[in-house]
Amino acid sequence: MKLDCKHVWEHISEYIDGSVDAKLREDIERHLEHCEICSAILDSTRNILVLTADDRTFELPVGYSERLHERLAKELESSGQDSEKK
Amino acid sequence: MKQEAGTNEAGLIARILAGEKELFHELIRPCERMVYLTLFAIVKNEAEAEDGAQETVISAYRHLASFRGEAKFSTWLTTIAINEGRKRLRKAKGAAEDSIEEQTEGHEGDFTPAPLTDWREIPLEALERKELREALRVAVAELPDIYRQVFILRDVEELNGEETAQALGITTSTVKVRLHRARMMLQKRLVPFLKTTAPARRGFFGRAL
Numbered sequence: 266m267k268l269d270c271k272h273v274w275e276h277i278s279e280y281i282d283g284s285v286d287a288k289l290r291e292d293i294e295r296h297l298e299h300c301e302i303c304s305a306i307l308d309s310t311r312n313i314l315v316l317t318a319d320d321r322t323f324e325l326p327v328g329y330s331e332r333l334h335e336r337l338a339k340e341l342e343s344s345g346q347d348s349e350k351k
Numbered sequence: 352m353k354q355e356a357g358t359n360e361a362g363l364i365a366r367i368l369a370g371e372k373e374l375f376h377e378l379i380r381p382c383e384r385m386v387y388l389t390l391f392a393i394v395k396n397e398a399e400a401e402d403g404a405q406e407t408v409i410s411a412y413r414h415l416a417s418f419r420g421e422a423k424f425s426t427w428l429t430t431i432a433i434n435e436g437r438k439r440l441r442k443a444k445g446a447a448e449d450s451i452e453e454q455t456e457g458h459e460g461d462f463t464p465a466p467l468t469d470w471r472e473i474p475l476e477a478l479e480r481k482e483l484r485e486a487l488r489v490a491v492a493e494l495p496d497i498y499r500q501v502f503i504l505r506d507v508e509e510l511n512g513e514e515t516a517q518a519l520g521i522t523t524s525t526v527k528v529r530l531h532r533a534r535m536m537l538q539k540r541l542v543p544f545l546k547t548t549a550p551a552r553r554g555f556f557g558r559a560l
Binding site for chain 1: 357372373375376379383384387390391397398400401404405408409413417463464465466483484488491502506507514527531534535537538539542
């Protein structure tokens, strides 16, 4: 089947995730071979996902981990008093 | 590291429950980034997200005995984080507006990507630019809640579709739809930003053809 661009766009996310079936994958790939626009959309979306997965994009507040473990240590300590000590 | 945590997870939990509670620090360590980002995806405020993350971890510790191991520990923890985030959001918005969970994806809105013809000419260095990361952060923050939450769980925290569905209490097909729309909205938002990038070079992803 010949796909039009719009049809390809609808499946672009699943295509990236590898969750389209073999037949559709083949149709999409055939379309991409000659369609610059869809290829560019696919590449741009992929690049955004690369950037998204980059730890520097979504950073944690400075000292987050230290504060978290400090708070947890206090909790562990106080929970210990209930069970272990009098 | 993640792998290791996965295989030792059940053993670690058993030991914690048996009294070696200090090990909870180790159990939580591989997940702490995820906990924060989950909270942030919901409350959209750093301080609030950090507070919520701490509450999540404490709550997980207190309820560890009720973790049955049917899901991965990280998924269980994500569920606690989501509940914590929603609780905070409700508190912030007041009881008047109790519509957080009722949002659904309508058919209104435009979820088509932005066409461009020369993406592959955008240099790899463009992806290294701080401004681009900042633009992405802003674009993600501005996504409608239901899309942002799915996007963060799937593409930032890299949970799979099933884990995401389980954590958010939605179906996997809803996850798919929301993820697709989120990605398309981001693509559209970021394309104009990238188009202005100068010298042509090969794209980061060559076409796999």
